Structures are given as C-alpha cells and as structure tokens.
Amino acid sequence: MVAEPSNQFTPDLKPACSAADLRLLHAWLRPLQTALTLEADRGCIDLQGRQERFHSFLTRELATPPPIPLPADSQARLQDFTQSYSTYPSLTEAARRRLVTTTRQWLHGLRQRLEPSQPMAPPRLKVAESAPVAKASGSAAGPLNLDAPLARVKGIGPKLAERLASLGLLLVRDLLLYYPRDYVDYSAMRRIEALEPGETATIVASVRRCHGFTSPRNPNLSILELQVQDPTGRLKVTRFLAGKRFSSPAALHAQTRQFPVGATVAISGLVKSGPYGLSFQDPLIEVLETANAPLRSRQIGRLLPVYALTEGLTADRLRTLVELVLPLADRWPEPLSPDRRQSLQLIAKAEALRGIHRPVDREGLQQARRRLVFDEFLLLQLGLMQRRAAIRKRQAPALDGVGQRDGLVGQFLALLPFALTGAQQRVLAEIEADLVKPEPMARLVQGDVGSGKTVVAVAALLNAIDAGWQGALMAPTEVLAEQHYRSLCQWLTPLHVSVELLTGSTSRPNRRRMLTDLANGSLHILVGTHALIEDPVDFSRLGLVVVDEQHRFGVRQRNRLLSKGLQPHLLTMTATPIPRTLALSLHGDLDVSQIDELPPGRTPIQTRQIAGSDRQEAYDLIREQVEAGQRAYVVLPLVEESEKLDLRSAVDVHRQLDEEVFADFSVGLLHGRLNSADKQAVIRSFAQGDCQVLVSTTVVEVGVDVPEASVMVIDHADRFGLAQLHQLRGRVGRGAAASHCLLVNDSRNALARQRLDVLVRSTDGFEIAEMDLRLRGPGQVLGTRQSGLPDLALASLADDGAVLEDARDEAKRLIDEDPLLNHHPVLRQLLENQRLRMTAAGQLN
Ligand code: ADP
Ligand code: MG
Numbered sequence: 001m002v003a004e005p006s007n008q009f010t011p012d013l014k015p016a017c018s019a020a021d022l023r024l025l026h027a028w029l030r031p032l033q034t035a036l037t038l039e040a041d042r043g044c045i046d047l048q049g050r051q052e053r054f055h056s057f058l059t060r061e062l063a064t065p066p067p068i069p070l071p072a073d074s075q076a077r078l079q080d081f082t083q084s085y086s087t088y089p090s091l092t093e094a095a096r097r098r099l100v101t102t103t104r105q106w107l108h109g110l111r112q113r114l115e116p117s118q119p120m121a122p123p124r125l126k127v128a129e130s131a132p133v134a135k136a137s138g139s140a141a142g143p144l145n146l147d148a149p150l151a152r153v154k155g156i157g158p159k160l161a162e163r164l165a166s167l168g169l170l171l172v173r174d175l176l177l178y179y180p181r182d183y184v185d186y187s188a189m190r191r192i193e194a195l196e197p198g199e200t201a202t203i204v205a206s207v208r209r210c211h212g213f214t215s216p217r218n219p220n221l222s223i224l225e226l227q228v229q230d231p232t233g234r235l236k237v238t239r240f241l242a243g244k245r246f247s248s249p250a251a252l253h254a255q256t257r258q259f260p261v262g263a264t265v266a267i268s269g270l271v272k273s274g275p276y277g278l279s280f281q282d283p284l285i286e287v288l289e290t291a292n293a294p295l296r297s298r299q300i301g302r303l304l305p306v307y308a309l310t311e312g313l314t315a316d317r318l319r320t321l322v323e324l325v326l327p328l329a330d331r332w333p334e335p336l337s338p339d340r341r342q343s344l345q346l347i348a349k350a351e352a353l354r355g356i357h358r359p360v361d362r363e364g365l366q367q368a369r370r371r372l373v374f375d376e377f378l379l380l381q382l383g384l385m386q387r388r389a390a391i392r393k394r395q396a397p398a399l400d401g402v403g404q405r406d407g408l409v410g411q412f413l414a415l416l417p418f419a420l421t422g423a424q425q426r427v428l429a430e431i432e433a434d435l436v437k438p439e440p441m442a443r444l445v446q447g448d449v450g451s452g453k454t455v456v457a458v459a460a461l462l463n464a465i466d467a468g469w470q471g472a473l474m475a476p477t478e479v480l481a482e483q484h485y486r487s488l489c490q491w492l493t494p495l496h497v498s499v500e501l502l503t504g505s506t507s508r509p510n511r512r513r514m515l516t517d518l519a520n521g522s523l524h525i526l527v528g529t530h531a532l533i534e535d536p537v538d539f540s541r542l543g544l545v546v547v548d549e550q551h552r553f554g555v556r557q558r559n560r561l562l563s564k565g566l567q568p569h570l571l572t573m574t575a576t577p578i579p580r581t582l583a584l585s586l587h588g589d590l591d592v593s594q595i596d597e598l599p600p601g602r603t604p605i606q607t608r609q610i611a612g613s614d615r616q617e618a619y620d621l622i623r624e625q626v627e628a629g630q631r632a633y634v635v636l637p638l639v640e641e642s643e644k645l646d647l648r649s650a651v652d653v654h655r656q657l658d659e660e661v662f663a664d665f666s667v668g669l670l671h672g673r674l675n676s677a678d679k680q681a682v683i684r685s686f687a688q689g690d691c692q693v694l695v696s697t698t699v700v701e702v703g704v705d706v707p708e709a710s711v712m713v714i715d716h717a718d719r720f721g722l723a724q725l726h727q728l729r730g731r732v733g734r735g736a737a738a739s740h741c742l743l744v745n746d747s748r749n750a751l752a753r754q755r756l757d758v759l760v761r762s763t764d765g766f767e768i769a770e771m772d773l774r775l776r777g778p779g780q781v782l783g784t785r786q787s788g789l790p791d792l793a794l795a796s797l798a799d800d801g802a803v804l805e806d807a808r809d810e811a812k813r814l815i816d817e818d819p820l821l822n823h824h825p826v827l828r829q830l831l832e833n834q835r836l837r838m839t840a841a842g843q844l845n
Helices: 019-041 054-063 074-086 093-114 158-166 172-176 249-257 315-331 338-344 349-357 362-393 408-415 422-435 453-466 478-495 508-520 555-563 580-586 612-627 640-661 676-688 722-729 750-761 765-776 778-782 791-797 801-817 825-844
Strands: 182-185 200-214 221-230 233-242 264-274 277-281 284-288 303-306 442-447 470-474 499-502 525-528 542-547 569-574 591-595 605-611 631-635 667-670 693-696 709-714 739-745
Touching: 019 054, 019 093, 054 074, 074 093, 172 315, 182 200, 200 233, 200 249, 221 249, 221 264, 303 315, 315 349, 338 801, 349 362, 362 801, 362 825, 408 453, 408 478, 422 442, 422 453, 422 569, 422 591, 442 453, 453 470, 453 478, 453 542, 453 569, 470 478, 478 499, 478 525, 478 676, 499 508, 605 612, 605 750, 612 631, 612 709, 612 739, 640 667, 640 693, 667 676, 709 722, 722 750, 722 765, 739 750, 750 765
Parallel strands: 233 277, 442 569, 442 591, 470 525, 470 542, 499 525, 542 569, 605 739, 631 693, 631 709, 667 693, 709 739
Antiparallel strands: 182 303, 200 221, 200 264, 221 233, 264 277, 264 284
C-alpha cells in the first residue's frame, strides 16, 4: 500500500524531543517530583524546605518550564497549577491532596508524552463489522440498482425521498456519490493520561462509580455521572438525560445499573477541559461484555462521516441511509483494469466508495479518497484532451510569414520605447511557433500585473494582420476594453492598422458601421467586451482572438466562440496566475506560457497592514503623497449581494473624504453603477490630475493605468481574495516613484492577518496565488461553479498535486493508445455523462 504524502490527516504526533531537550526536561522534573512525593508522604502540610516552603518552590518551578517543545495544552495547565499553588496554604487538606495528586499525575503524563520510550500502548477495540445491511433488494419493482429512485429503497418513504431530493439526491447512485463533508474521528484510541482537550477520541476504561441525579433546577434534566479509570488515570464522564421520564428514582436507577462498577466500557467523544480536569461530555458509551468483545455500536471507535444536511434530516439518519445503499457500491462499474489499478496503486472503485462513507481507519480513508479523486481528475483530463484533439483537427487560418518580423510586427517592436523583456520574447516566440502550425492555437499566457502581456498580445495580433487576417481583443469589462482600445490606437495608428471599440454602449449607427467594415475586411482589429461573441458579429477573416483576463471567461465562452463555427487561433491572458498543476488541470485544453519577469525599472510597492482604528495614518500618507504631486486610490470592497449597500458606503466615504478629510483636494468617485461615459470621465480626471484622490469600488481592479498614482489604501482588505488584492495593488507602482499599499484590516481573525501578511511579504503573483489556494482552499479561490471541478477534486487540489499528475499521465496514456476510448466502454460512458452534465449546466447559466 502506498502512503500518500498528505497533511490532511496527520495523527497527533508527540512533539519531537531531542536528547538535549529530554535532559532539560528531566532536570526540571526530578526535583519537582521529589518535592511532590515528599509532600504527599508527609500529609500535605506545605513542607518547610531548607530555603523555602513547598508551595513557593512549586509555584516558581511550575511557572518556569524548560524551553523545549511542550504539548499544546501544557502552557495553560502549568499556569493553572502555578495559580493553584500560590493559594496552597489557604486550601483545605483535602484540596491540597487533590492538587498534589493531579500535579503528580499530570507531570507523569507529560514525561510519558515527551519521552520516546514506549508510551503505554493505546487500547484496542474490535470495531463493529459492517452491518449486514439492508436487503439491497428493492420492492415489487425488482432488485435495486444504481439507477433506482431512492424512494424505492426500503426504509425511504415519500417524505424522506422528498427531503433527499432537496439535496439533489434522487437515485441510489446520487447517495453513493454524496461524499461526507468531514469526519468525526473516534478512531483515535487513547489512554486517559494521553487525552488532549479539544480532540475526539476513544478510550476503554472500567467503571469506578456511577451515579445519577435530577438537576435541582430543572426536573426535565437528569444527569448520569461516571467515574472511569484505566491504568493511566481517571476521568469523569457526564451524560445528560433529557425528559421527565428519567427523573424518578427507579428510572435513574435503571440508568445507573447499565454501568456497574468494574464493567468495561468503550467511550467515544469530545474531550473537554474543565475546572476538575479533563472530561467527556455526553459521549457515546458502550459496555463491553469482555475487553475483547466486538462493539455493537457502529460509531464508537470509528471515523464517523459527517454529511451536509438539510432540514429534517439528522446526521444519524443520513448515515443510516447511506449504509442502506452502500452494498450497492459493488455494482459500480470499474473504469480501470486490475492491471492499471495495480500499477497506479489504486484500490477498486467499489472499495473506495465504501471506504469514503465508512472508513475503517485513516489509512483506509486516505486510500479511498485517493482513488475517488483520481477518477475525477482522470475524467476531467480525458474530457479536456479529447476536446483539445477535436480542436486540433480543425483547420486554422494559415498565417504566412509569421515570426519573420519584417512587416507590422517588426515595425511595432521598433517603435516601442522599450525592448521586450526576455520573458516577453520567449512567450511571443511560443505564440508564433503555434501560429505557423495548420492547427488552431489554444494558448494561455499567465503573467503578473504589469508584466507586459498587452504588448505581447498586440505583437501576436499584428502577425495575423500581416498575413491578411483580422483580429479581436476581448476584455471582461468596458473600462478595460476602453483602456486596451486607447493603447492600441496609440500604437497602431502610426502603423495604419485600423482599430475600433465595440461595447454595450456603442451607439447603433457606429455599431452598424463597424460591422460593415468588419464584414468587408477594412477593419483590422475589433476591441470589445463579451458583447463581441454574444452578438452576431461577422468577421470576414478572423485569424486570432485574444481574450484578456481569462479567468472571467469560462470554458463556456470559449465554447461559444468555437461553436460559432469559427476556428481562429485563440490566445487567452490572465493576470491571476494559478499554480502550474492547477492551470494544467483547469485548462488541460490549453497550452500554458508564463511571463515570469517584470520590465526593469519598477520600484517595488511597499505594502503594510494597518488596523481600522489607524486609518488616520493612511490619510496622512495620502496627504503627504498628494502634496508631493502624486495621486491616491481609496478602494472599498464590493460584495455582489449587497451592491446597493456598498454603493451607499462608497458614496458616504467619498463625501466624508471630499468634504472633511481632504477638503483641500479634489476627490473623485468611481463605481460600477456609473455609465461608461461617466466612468471614463472620472478616470480621465484622475489621470490628468484634476482630482488627486479616487474613491473606488473594485472596478479599478483591471485596466486603469495612472503612473502618478503612488498610494492605494484598501479598506476592509480582509474581505478580498489575495489574488484580487494583488491585482488591485498593481494599479500603483506603475511610475518611477516609490509606491505604497495600505491594507486596512478590521478583522481580528488570525487567519485574515496571516493571509494579508502574504501580500506584505511578496509581490510575486504566482506565489500569492499559491498561498491563497493553501490558506483559503481552491473552492473559495476558484469557486466550484467557475472551475467546473467536482468538489472532491477541488478540495484535494491544494495538497494532492501528485494524484492530479498521475491522473494526467494516465489520461494521456489512454488517449494516445485509444483516442476514442473504444476499448474502455466504462470510461467512454462516464465521459459522455460528464459532457451531458456540462452542457446542461452551460445552458442553465
Ligand atoms: P499587463 O497587462 O501584463 O498587466 P501591460 O501590458 O499593461 O501589463 O504593461 C504594463 C506597463 O508596462 C505598460 O505601460 C507597458 O507599456 C509597459 N511595458 C510593457 N512591456 C515593457 C517592457 N519590456 N519594458 C518596459 N515597459 C514595458
Ligand atoms: Mg493587462
């Protein structure tokens, strides 16, 4: 069996303790243990030592543990002890004795936890076998199969079926694919002394005492208190009995009788720490006939799956239902041959389905996950590769003379006031190498903000024009389209290349004129928003389409472009780079190029985090910079759901800054509700310096290019994704002046701080994207719907790169051998289903 390298399920390992650490530990422990033993022997009288009393010795020593890695809970425990010993002289004798005993026990446990010597082996349990589940035979309508409606499963009535349907669970198959969201881990078997607060664990112990009573304040609540012990310690276990029916002495007695003194019990639950030490609160308890008897409980000692629930469907109920259909997992068609499974070290599909719902242990769960994730990736890759192969088969516009640089491309590069960076040259060469091939290019260029993608795109477009074709440049927003349009006009007018801008706000007559010019071939390049592909725009000879900010154009739009019967070369660009493995899995139908170098001469942006209460600091900086002739952005979060609210806050902040804080400056306001002309007017006035401070929602994220802007203050920075913040930040630092970005963080959340710190430390978009994935998870970063990835695959992307690569290799192997998968009927069918699902989703959108 292979052990997947994964940090997903690391068991609670003991902190590593070096030999030197151990010596320090012993030097500290020995005198403490001696003192405690003596004190206990003498009857807890606070012994007078040569220099001081017992309690002051303990207070000091416990407050100064050796500087070695101690278990997580030690700090708090030691503080508690220190506190208790400082009041030791005023305690009753019984209390002193208790304190001394627990201290001894705890120190003893600490030593055991830190010493590499054999710790007391955890207890063992025979976990219940899989229940001889549900006659998987259906009712009158014949035996159940994967495609049977859930309503036909015995035990699922019409009401329940309806609730399940509200979770999207209609068929047996759906329930099997309803993977747990998480697990409660009762599989950690512990000795009592090794229990850690906050963990879920299972112990096997014997009952010392059990007594029950009804809450004096609430007759509806009775409480069962158990004292249990194992060879390493004792523990209190509390169980709540709700309902009046438990409050009679007879009922209580019946309860306590279940746990006779000396009985062996297995207990699973969450460990809590309270004033009297650790305890289990309302755990699962089962009395074992013998220590070796198998458990009847199907929860104790297990990894218990946790499913996303819906109203009226409890966790237990859902677990039971899944168990009901689990035997049918055996009918699941196996897409991989035993040979391939073996060489890929994957378990069988049926076993994986059982293992994800009903894991025996962490290892088994890991194996199950790996297999299921593998399958998801495999299908995804196969789909993309087949698509890619289909595109390749089409005829692409023949671009003669590409790469020769004697026409427009050469003139353009010569006219540029700068030389291309090495990375730009390399990527342009990669593009040109694609363009000479008879098959259509499908390439993604990833490059950080400001890395100069536009220049490369223009050079690519000119290659097409040189060869007598037309080009299109698409941007996600009007602001960005207009920005591109201006750059292109500036660069291309001297070359006599005609460029027009087509957006939602283009007037009808203009639009008609453009479309005519496009159709008769007199218009070379059309710049626009998606309107370009959504409306009937006919090019006479469309050779190359450039899509900027690819992440906003999904596969759907790419498909639409192709489904219009066009097979132009396609170049997509993104400034939101994602790690290479991810890029390959999401864009397996694209080749990927990276511009991984910034043009020279940029001064790095200085980024800082400040608290909301220090906003004045930000305003001071803005004032200082504006007085020095620079300009500043103040960016406010825009949360889509409450666009109105955000707008109001933008308007409010603008008014406050304009009238109060910067009464002597002119402050502009830019937000998504402005029409295009007004937006342009605001941006122009900022670009020209008529206003010096621009309050904006995230519409400045892309496109706006004002070299004099040297400060950006981002309000509520914790609400943005890192990649987006990085994009925003890219709006400053475009000129020569040193620039600043202040991230205002109002959140006390440590993770939020940590995330924002990534931006403070790094200006590398690739690194930032990678950290964002790690910290927020791919689901958050990419959005399930946007990425089109199944949940499980998505969840595993951050740490399971290896499975992804295995799946990609396997997909490639399969496609190379058998492009149409004629010899793999199961895979073929699954792919077909996937395709149907995706098209259906596309139509809904
Ligand atoms: P991106 O789209 O990748 O964010 P742009 O293409 O908008 O970046 O380029 C950012 C700025 O850098 C533009 O003003 C552009 O003219 C300039 N630029 C591009 N390439 C170079 C280069 N090789 N040397 C100097 N400046 C460059
Ligand atoms: Mg750009």
